[in-house]
Amino acid sequence: xxxxxxxxxxxxxxxxxxxxxAKHDExxxxxTLRIEFVDPVEHERFKTTYRTGMFGLYGVYGEGExxxxxxxxxxxxxxxxxTFRQSGRVTSVLAxxxxxxxxxxxxxxGNRFPIEEFYGKNLLFIAGGIAxxxxxxxxxxxxxxxxxxxxVTIVYGxxxxxxxxxxxxxxxxxxxxxxxxxxxxxxxGESPDWKHKVxxxxxxxxxxxxxxxxxxxxxxxxxxxxxxxxxxxxxxxFDEKSVYTTLENRMKCGVGKxxxxxxxxxxxxxxxxxxxxxxxxxxxxxxx
Amino acid sequence: xxxxxxxDKLDNCLERWRSAGISVIGPVKKSNSSGYSAVTKAAEFxxxxxxxxxxxxxxxxxxxxxxxxxxxKKQEINTSExxxxxxxxxxxxxxxxxxxxxxxxxxxxxxxxxxxxxxxxRRETVLVTIACTKADDFCMCTSLKLTPDSEKGSDILLRPLxxxxxxxxxxxxxxGREAFKIIADLxxxxxxxxxxxxxxxxxxxxxxxxxxxxEPENFESHFWKEISMRCIGCxxxxxxxxxxxxxxxxxxxxxxxxxxxxxxxxxSFALFTMHxxxxxxxxxxxxRWRQRIMHKFNYFPGKFNLNSCSGxxxxxxxxxxxxxxxxxxxxxxxxxx
Numbered sequence: 001x002x003x004x005x006x007x008x009x010x011x012x013x014x015x016x017x018x019x020x021x022a023k024h025d026e027x028x029x030x031x032t033l034r035i036e037f038v039d040p041v042e043h044e045r046f047k048t049t050y051r052t053g054m055f056g057l058y059g060v061y062g063e064g065e066x067x068x069x070x071x072x073x074x075x076x077x078x079x080x081x082x083t084f085r086q087s088g089r090v091t092s093v094l095a096x097x098x099x100x101x102x103x104x105x106x107x108x109x110g111n112r113f114p115i116e117e118f119y120g121k122n123l124l125f126i127a128g129g130i131a132x133x134x135x136x137x138x139x140x141x142x143x144x145x146x147x148x149x150x151x152v153t154i155v156y157g158x159x160x161x162x163x164x165x166x167x168x169x170x171x172x173x174x175x176x177x178x179x180x181x182x183x184x185x186x187x188x189g190e191s192p193d194w195k196h197k198v199x200x201x202x203x204x205x206x207x208x209x210x211x212x213x214x215x216x217x218x219x220x221x222x223x224x225x226x227x228x229x230x231x232x233x234x235x236x237x238f239d240e241k242s243v244y245t246t247l248e249n250r251m252k253c254g255v256g257k258x259x260x261x262x263x264x265x266x267x268x269x270x271x272x273x274x275x276x277x278x279x280x281x282x283x284x285x286x287x288x
Numbered sequence: 289x290x291x292x293x294x295x296d297k298l299d300n301c302l303e304r305w306r307s308a309g310i311s312v313i314g315p316v317k318k319s320n321s322s323g324y325s326a327v328t329k330a331a332e333f334x335x336x337x338x339x340x341x342x343x344x345x346x347x348x349x350x351x352x353x354x355x356x357x358x359x360x361k362k363q364e365i366n367t368s369e370x371x372x373x374x375x376x377x378x379x380x381x382x383x384x385x386x387x388x389x390x391x392x393x394x395x396x397x398x399x400x401x402x403x404x405x406x407x408x409x410r411r412e413t414v415l416v417t418i419a420c421t422k423a424d425d426f427c428m429c430t431s432l433k434l435t436p437d438s439e440k441g442s443d444i445l446l447r448p449l450x451x452x453x454x455x456x457x458x459x460x461x462x463x464g465r466e467a468f469k470i471i472a473d474l475x476x477x478x479x480x481x482x483x484x485x486x487x488x489x490x491x492x493x494x495x496x497x498x499x500x501x502x503e504p505e506n507f508e509s510h511f512w513k514e515i516s517m518r519c520i521g522c523x524x525x526x527x528x529x530x531x532x533x534x535x536x537x538x539x540x541x542x543x544x545x546x547x548x549x550x551x552x553x554x555x556s557f558a559l560f561t562m563h564x565x566x567x568x569x570x571x572x573x574x575x576r577w578r579q580r581i582m583h584k585f586n587y588f589p590g591k592f593n594l595n596s597c598s599g600x601x602x603x604x605x606x607x608x609x610x611x612x613x614x615x616x617x618x619x620x621x622x623x624x625x
Contacts, residue, residue, distance in 0.1 A: 012401045013355045013537065013550065017365050061358035061365060062543045066564075088564045102365050223567075249569065250561050252537045255401040258553070259534035260561050262579075263569070264507070265587040270400070284507045287569055287579075 012255055015059055015104035016042040020097045021079065026165035027158075030130060031095050032071065032083040035103060047077045049108055052115060052141040053134070053246060053274040056107030057254050058082055059090060060097075066090040067251045069273070070108055071133035073140035074115070080105065083133040083165060109254040110273050113138050113244060118216045122150035126229055128201050128221030129158045132165050134246050135220045139173075146178055153180045153210050157201040160189030182208050201225055202232040212237040219245045219277070223288065230277055243277035247288075263287045292478040293446065293471075294454035298330035301471045305378055308470050310414075313347065314381040315340045324379060324386075335381055335448075338424045339600060343530035344379065344386040348409045349393075349552075351527075355405075356548040358541070370547075372408035378467055382417040384438040384445075385429050388598035389530025390415070391441030395592040396533055405550070414467040417442035418455065423486040426601035428614050431494055434599055436486040444468060447482035456482050492617040494595075496624050501586045507578070511623060515616050516577035518609040523554035525603035525612055526580070531596045534560070555579050581616055 018035035026032055035058075037043035052074040059065035066088065072081035086095040097103060115138070123142055127135040135156075142149050154173060158164045164183070173181045184197035184204040197204050201221065217238055219229055226245060233243055249261040249268045256270040264284040266272065280288075293301070302312055306328075316325040317334040323342030327333055354370040390410070397406040419437035420427075429436060439445050443464030446455035457475060459465045468475070500506055526532040536553035540546050553560060556576050562568045570576050588596035597613060604612030 010404055011355070011369055012403060013548075014367070014369060061356075061360060061367075061548065062539050062541055062546055064539055065537065091564070100363060102363065104365075250563055252535065252553075256399055257396060257401070257403060257533065258536070259555060259583070260553075262583070262587065264582075265590050284504065286508055286575070 013106075013253070015057070015065070015106040016046075018080070018103050018105045020099055020101045020103060023097065023099060026083060026167075027130075027163045029086045029095075030083065030163075030165055031086065032081055032133075032165075033094065033097060033103075034072075034079050034081045035105065036079045037105075038102070046080070046108065050074055050077055051108075051112035052137045053112035054108035054110050055248075055254070055269075055273055056080070056082070056105050056109065057251070058084075058094060059104040059106070060093045061104065063090045063093050065104070065106065065252075066094070067248065067254065069134040069137060069246065069248075071137050073137050073144060074112075075141050075144035083130070085130055106254060110269055111271065113141075113218065113274050115141055118142065119148045120150065120214075122211070122213075122215040123152045124210050124215055124217040125152075125154045125156075126201060126205060126217060126219045126221070127154075127156045128225040128229075129163060130165060131220035131222065131225075132156055135218055136166060136169070138218050143179070150214065151180070152178065153182070153208070155182045155184070155201060155205050155208060157184035157186070157197075157199075157204060158189070159186045161185055161191045161194055163189070200228070202228040205229060205232050206235065209236060212239070212242075215242065217243045219243055233277075240278035240281060241276050245275060245277060245280060246273045247275060247280070248273060289477045289479060291457045291475045292449070292454050292480055293457050293475055295330070295452075297454075297471075297474045298333075300474050302328065302330060304470050304474070305467070310376045310378055310467070310470075313377060313379045315383075324382070327380070333381055335418065338420070338422055338427070339383050339385070339602070339605075341528070341602070341606065343528055343600065343602060344382060344390065345393075345530045345532075347379065347413070348390060348406055349533065349535075351552050353405055353550040354547050355537070355550055357546075358539075358548065359545045360543065372405045374408065374412060376412050376414075378414045378416055380416045382415050382442065383420060383600070384417050384436060384440070384442065385427075385434065385598040385600040386530050387415050387417045387441035388429075388434055388438055389441070389600065392531045392592075392594050392596055392598060393533055395594070396588075399591070414443045414463050415441060416444040416446060416464070416467075418446045418448065419482075420486040420488075421448050421483045423488045424601075424605070426605040426612075426614065427486070427488045427599070428491045428601050429599035430488045431491045431614075431617070432595060432597055432599035433494065436488055440598075447485075449480045450483045451480070452483070454480070456480070491614050492621045493624070494617070497617045497620045498585055498589070498595075500620060500624060501582060507582075511620070512574045512578040515611070515619055516574040518611050519556070519573050519577050520609055521556045521558065521573050521576065522608060523556040524606055524608065526554040526556055527552055528602040528606055530598060530600055530602075531584070555583070577616075581613070584613070585617075
């Protein structure tokens with residue numbers, strides 16, 4: 001979990017050129033791009049360094065770069081998928097990218113989820129809203145080698161039915177008998193034909209009551225959801241050291257030099273973005 | 289007997305270095321400000337400055353550094369990289385605090401990922417430092433456990449002679465020796481005495497301040513709110529600081545062509561950490577000033593075992609509202625007494 005990828009290229013600020021090969025509308029304002037390396041050397045470098053949990057800087061020359069996770073798993077390295085909400089300058093241009101268009105990518109940076117340490121354990125994934133993408137990277141990394149893990153439970157909630165992302169994959173997980181998927185929308189966010197839970201993620205989690213025995217939890221979501229979900233996990237008997245999460249902050253360099261992503265003494269870009277709940281609890285809350 | 293470089297030989301030295309393809313930079317006072325600038329004649333140096341207003345940082349980490357030129361045509365992106373210049377240079381008349389500042393930032397620009405824009409210039413530059421014989425009220429190197437004749441980061445240390453006619457030469461590194469080999473015959477053995485180094489009194493108790501900053505509960509101390517009330521968030525302190533290294537990456541141009549640049553940025557600015565969502569982890573000026581102090585005296589030492597401050601005092605000297613590192617750590621020392 002403490003490893004960092006070391007980028008061998010001379011200029012650490014020079015991005016790779018990527019081709020958009022697929023795009024998908026996930027939810028209002030939320031898109032997924034599948035991108036491929038144009039330069040096979042850059043692709044090879046990615047394949048040898050990428051592990052689930054790492055992030056990248058996706059960009060468009062003339063607009064800049066934005067930081068998001070790599071949403072595709074470490075078991076599928078032929079391409080990179082990123083899911084983002086159209087909200088700023090860079091994401092607006094990325095959202096309008098067409099298949100065949102070229103964008104830029106720098107990374108992968110940061111640490112990772114220590115998947116090997118999860119072997120033989122039960123896995124509980126908890127995600128809220130647009131935080132499913134980083135969770136999904138871990139989910140597929142595990143499902144692609146399903147035999148190595150115990151029971152897999154996924155609890156995913158969004159504000160409304162429309163806000164659920166990766167709907168096609170949710171259907172797939174719902175149908176698998178080796179995955180237990182609990183879906184929820186916030187009260188008022190349900191549609192007339194909604195057949196799943198209505199309620200906030202922490203409440204839904206408590207009702208589902210997964211056992212903490214031999215179980216690793218991966219939790220991603222907005223800060224308020226994280227806060228109350230951690231309380232729920234504690235009630236269920238989870239140890240903070242077996243709960244993993246991923247943090248994000250504004251970044252410019254991604255490699256520990258531009259000086260803005262730190263929470264207290266911890267650089268999210270180098271020591272993170274993956275932390276245990278125990279590590280997060282030792283960071284100064286006022287800086288988060 | 290010590291080797292002496294007499295000031296009247298300086299023009300010959302400049303000539304020699306120029307012939308060897310080495311450019312010379314030194315402290316120069318211009319009408320609006322002073323800094324380290326290119327020098328062709330000895331008369332252009334201003335060795336009387338206690339400290340140039342602008343730090344040496346800009347010669348290694350320019351305020352705006354072009355990284356890439358991009359050109360976009362239909363389905364094609366063409367880029368060309370800007371590299372740091374490869375020409376050799378001597379900075380003659382560096383102040384010890386500025387030389388120390390560069391050495392402080394080396395590990396930052398080199399941890400895991402090497403920033404070649406920084407290191408290329410570091411490799412090509414010889415730092416000829418002149419020990420300080422005078423200081424002003426803002427100098428605080430001694431508070432940072434450095435001295436007015438500190439060797440840290442320097443390749444050559446010069447000590448001004450008592451009669452101000454030249455400098456005693458101390459060669460500190462191979463790089464310095466190489467540069468002075470070129471002018472070896474212009475140096476003279478002499479018994480001239482060096483002038484006493486400046487007296488810089490200790491302004492705060494660094495160890496006590498460091499210990500206070502390490503205590504997790506002090507992160508939310510009321511001290512931060514009080515000390516930063518005056519701060520107008522102008523960022524001058526960070527721009528003038530020889531060790532502040534924060535930057536932004538911005539594209540200058542349009543959809544079709546332009547330049548991607550690495551520009552100085554400042555933790556004093558409200559937008560520095562602002563998320564797209566509107567959430568801002570450091571949303572108040574006190575949180576931002578706390579970040580600056582904590583970064584320099586707690587986080588940076590935690591990572592690199594160095595305080596990110598060489599005691600030049602520019603932050604206090606040039607602050608429009610009379611606050612800076614000195615005032616903050618002094619107030620902190622008072623609090624502890």
